[in-house]
Amino acid sequence: MGIQRVGVVGFGAMGSGIAQVCAQAGFDVTVREVDQAAIDRGYANVDGSLARLVKSGRTTADDARAARGRLRSTTDLADLRDVDVVIEAVVEIMDVKREVFRQLDGICGPGTIFASNTSSLPIMDMAAVTRRPDRFAGLHFFNPVPVMGLVEIVRAITTSDATIGTLREFTARLGKTGVVCKDTPGFIVNRLMVPYLLGAIRALEQGVASPQEIDEAVKLGLRYPMGPFELLDYTGLDINLHVANVFYDEFKDPNMAPPPLLRRMVAAGHLGRKTGKGFYEYDEKGQRRSST
Numbered sequence: 449m450g451i452q453r454v455g456v457v458g459f460g461a462m463g464s465g466i467a468q469v470c471a472q473a474g475f476d477v478t479v480r481e482v483d484q485a486a487i488d489r490g491y492a493n494v495d496g497s498l499a500r501l502v503k504s505g506r507t508t509a510d511d512a513r514a515a516r517g518r519l520r521s522t523t524d525l526a527d528l529r530d531v532d533v534v535i536e537a538v539v540e541i542m543d544v545k546r547e548v549f550r551q552l553d554g555i556c557g558p559g560t561i562f563a564s565n566t567s568s569l570p571i572m573d574m575a576a577v578t579r580r581p582d583r584f585a586g587l588h589f590f591n592p593v594p595v596m597g598l599v600e601i602v603r604a605i606t607t608s609d610a611t612i613g614t615l616r617e618f619t620a621r622l623g624k625t626g627v628v629c630k631d632t633p634g635f636i637v638n639r640l641m642v643p644y645l646l647g648a649i650r651a652l653e654q655g656v657a658s659p660q661e662i663d664e665a666v667k668l669g670l671r672y673p674m675g676p677f678e679l680l681d682y683t684g685l686d687i688n689l690h691v692a693n694v695f696y697d698e699f700k701d702p703n704m705a706p707p708p709l710l711r712r713m714v715a716a717g718h719l720g721r722k723t724g725k726g727f728y729e730y731d732e733k734g735q736r737r738s739s740t
Contacts, residue, residue: 450532450614450617450618451475451532451533451561451614451617451618451621452475452476452532453475453476453477453478453530453531453532454467454470454475454476454477454478454531454532454533454534454535455477455478455479455480455528455531455533455534455535455556456470456477456478456479456480456534456535456537457479457480457525457528457534457535457536457537457538457548457552458479458480458481458536458537458538458539458565459479459480459481459486459487459489459490459491459493459521460486460489460490460493460537461493461591461592462537462565462589462591462593463479463481463490463535463537463538463565464479464490464491464493464494464497465493465497465589465591465592465593465594466535466537466565466589466593467479467490467494467519468493468494468497468498468515468519468593468594469593469594469622469623469624470622471515471516471518471519472507472511472515472594473621473622473623474518474621475518475621476518476520477518477519477520478520478521478522478527478528478531479519479520479521479522480521480522480523480524480525480527480528481521481523482523483523484523487521487523490521491519491521494516494519495516497592497594498512498515498516499512501594525548525551525552525555526555528552528555528556529555529556529557530557531556531560532559532560532561533560533561533562533563533614533615533618534552534556534560534561534562534563535563535564535565535587536548536549536562536563536564536565536566536574537565540566540567540568540569540687540690542569542573542574545564545566545569545574546573546574546577549562549564549574549575549577549578549584550577550578552578553577553578553579553580558579558580559583560580560583561583561584561585561611561614561615562574562575562578562580562583562584562585563584563585563586563587563615564586564587565586565587565588565589566586566588567588567634567635567638567687567691568633568634568635568638568690568691568694568695569694570631570633571584571585571586571602571604571607571631572604572605572606572631575604575606575607581604581606581607582606582607582608582611583607583608583611584604584606584607584611585601585602585603585604585607585611585612585615586600586601586602586603586604586631586635587599587600587601587602587615587619588600588602588635589624590637591683597623597624597625598624598625598627598637599619599622599624599625599626599627600626600627600629600635600636600637601615601616601619601626601627601628601629602628602629602630602631602635603628603629603630603631604631605631612628616628632698633694633695633698633699634691634694634695638691642688642691642692642695642704643703643704644676645676645679645680645688646692646703646704646705646706646707646710647703648662648666648675648676648677648680649676649680649707649709649710650707652677652709653707653708653709659675659677659727659728660677660739662675662676662677663675663676663677663678677726677727677728678727678728680720680726680727681720681721681726681727681728681730682720682721683720684719684720684721684722685710685713685714685718685719685720685726686714686719688710689706689710689711689714692704692705692706692710693706713726721734722734
């Protein structure tokens with residue numbers, strides 16, 4: 449039968465992107481947020497993203513309107529009772545995620561698949577609060593969701609082969625490439641990327657070079673599209689600190705420990721593009737200011 453109706457919990461940067469690509473792929477999507485203000489912000493994200501896709505010629509105005517029409521919103525988790533899959537995209541706090549899934553488990557039918565968009569937290573710790581650990585997996589999208597082509601499909605030790613097969617088919621229908629990986633901190637991409645980003649911060653602490661020089665060296669020498677400090681600012685220093693803490697708690701590897709500079713910048717509220725200042729400074733539109 450497969451997936452036809454999708455529920456998304458959380459309508460922020462990631463949730464709105466996930467909801468959008470599902471609607472564009474023809475799925476009926478119900479999004480749940482805590483209040484109308486959060487719903488309005490999510491719709492603004494979707495409308496802006498669709499407008500950019502139309503302007504760039506990547507979709508038509510008619511298709512964008514059709515996708516928008518397949519989105520509905522609610523503040524009540526009970527409105528997700530009839531969906532085939534729920535994708536959770538709330539704040540990266542385990543207790544919050546577990547409570548969402550605990551409530552959903554009493555609302556949704558036994559055949560509904562639960563998936564978390566977490567970038568680093570253990571899938572099994574969330575699956576354990578439900579009565580469907582075989583139908584529970586990670587479904588980690590990348591930001592910005594409408595642009596990035598990868599989805600990590602994370603298999604917990606209880607996830608069934610049938611669930612993995614259904615999610616593979618689902619991600620393919622979204623036009624994404626799904627890669628299956630184990631339920632370990634950081635999965636694949638962050639497992640490789642976080643040590644690289646932390647190493648860049650340590651190089652800065654040690655006076656190896658400035659953020660600008662390190663970014664230029666990486667882009668030109670390794671042909672990466674963004675340097676490490678550009679990427680840190682884009683994704684958010686608070687998010688990177690959280691992921692580094694998860695890694696260190698799991699592995700106790702000094703190379704995974706958050707550098708002191710990262711901790712101090714987060715404490716100061718210098719979180720990157722979203723606050724106007726990180727390793728670089730940004731204007732109110734999120735554009736990087738000149739360093740002159």
